[in-house]
Amino acid sequence: MSDYSEKFDATGLNCPLPILRSKKVLSTMNSGDVLFVIATDAGSVKDFDSFCKQTGNELIESSESGNQYHYYIKKA
């Protein structure tokens, strides 16, 4: 498990809310800070990967545990 500076719980939210709300949290953070996101939307796995590729933020870790998806995003 990585260290993180902010955590966002997106459990129960469906597309596109996990991305939109995570983006909001990211915009309040500093470059280099890490956001930890927990989601339950299965579609978010590919979406967070695409979101990071297109925004330049780094997806440090994407993992599944139980019915939850965990993402660690380092702000560009």
Add this chain to the structure above:
Amino acid sequence: MPQKKLALIATKGTLDWAYPPFILASTAAAIGYEVQIFFTFYGLQLLKKDLNLKVSPLGNPGMPMPMGMDKWFPTFATAIPGMEAMMSSMMKSKMKSKGIASVAELRELCQEAEVKLIACQMTVDLFDMQPSEFIDGIDYAGAATFFEFAGESDVNLFI
């Protein structure tokens, strides 16, 4: 890298068709696109302050219905008064239970992300609609204005 641009035309005013333009616009904005949506004809309903959007089973054989009703429920019965209201409220409660954003919420997210919302002046006049019926912060313009942005956009969609 220059900022990418997305231009959408929203032409439909039902609950189901309200989602694609607002989902795509808000997501594109989150990714860093500059976005404009041009609302014309029935799409103008999506700009109303009072969003009373409905979904209709009438003439829509692709619409899933609860309890396998779509298998035995005759097509003409979908025209029964009250069916549309019933299906709309069922759809809304199902969306809520699945954690899907409301149309109003997605629209707010679009406005927060500075998505430009443009009402087609010609159809506003055609339907005798008043600016007071619409949310604040929208523009009124025509096809030429749309092309000023669409002509230099990376993605253009007609919804």
